[in-house]
Amino acid sequence: MKNIIILDLDGVLITTPTWKADEIDFDDYSxxxxxxxxxxxxxxxxLDCELWISSTRRMNKTLKQFREIFSNRNIEQEIKGxxxxxxYQxxxxxxxESFLENKMIENYIILDDDSSLxxxxxESKKYWVQTNLLVGFSLEKVEEAKQIIKKFWED
Known part of the structure; x- marks a missing residue:
């Protein structure tokens, strides 16, 4: 399998504090x-990779809808799935962990703010880039992700 990015949305690309309602964009999504x-x-x-969404928000929209939402926000990487x-529990x-084991994925990055990770x-933790809910995917985290790619994907 290709290189994989496992992407959460809240705390990575959406930085609305949990105590506030999301600001809604022109397409009626956050x-x-x-x-x-x-x-x-x-x-x-x-970057030759596939993008897989792990956010719980994936339960409320179809893949087609998310592809449109990402396109509307000028995200260039297409969502694979x-x-x-x-x-739901x-x-x-x-x-x-189940996804990684079932797909036998070796080269991946997890972009997520969830401290339970x-x-x-x-062996999986070294591929995790932990973001901050209120800051999201900063330039510092881009560099952290690039270091993971350089170290583990290019061996």
Whole structure:
């Protein structure tokens, strides 16, 4: 399988505090942080990878709808798919680990602010770029992701 980016949305591209309602964009979906989108495009420019969405928001929209939302926000990387949902109670860490094991993925990055991912298996934790809910995918995190790519994808 190709190189994979596993992407959460809240805390990565959407930086609305949890105590506030999302600001809605022209297409009736939540606004993305424009700087975070720019940074994501910097990371994915000329990067041979597939984008898989892990956000719980994937449960409320179709893949086609999300592709349109991403296009409307000028995200250049097309979404390949969603991490499979086993049920609505399954923690994200289990969904990610199951996805990685079932697809036998070796080269990946996880972009997510979820602190429960500290409990990822050690071999997976080194591929995780933890963002901050209110800051999102900053230039610092772009560099962190690039270091992971350089170290693990280009061996």
């Amino acid at each position: 606004k993305f942080n424009k700087k975070c989108v720019e940074n994501f495009n910097i990371l994915t420019e000329n 969603f991490l499979p949902v086993t049920d 399954t923690p994200r860490i289990k969904e990610i 500290h409990n990822l298996k050690e």
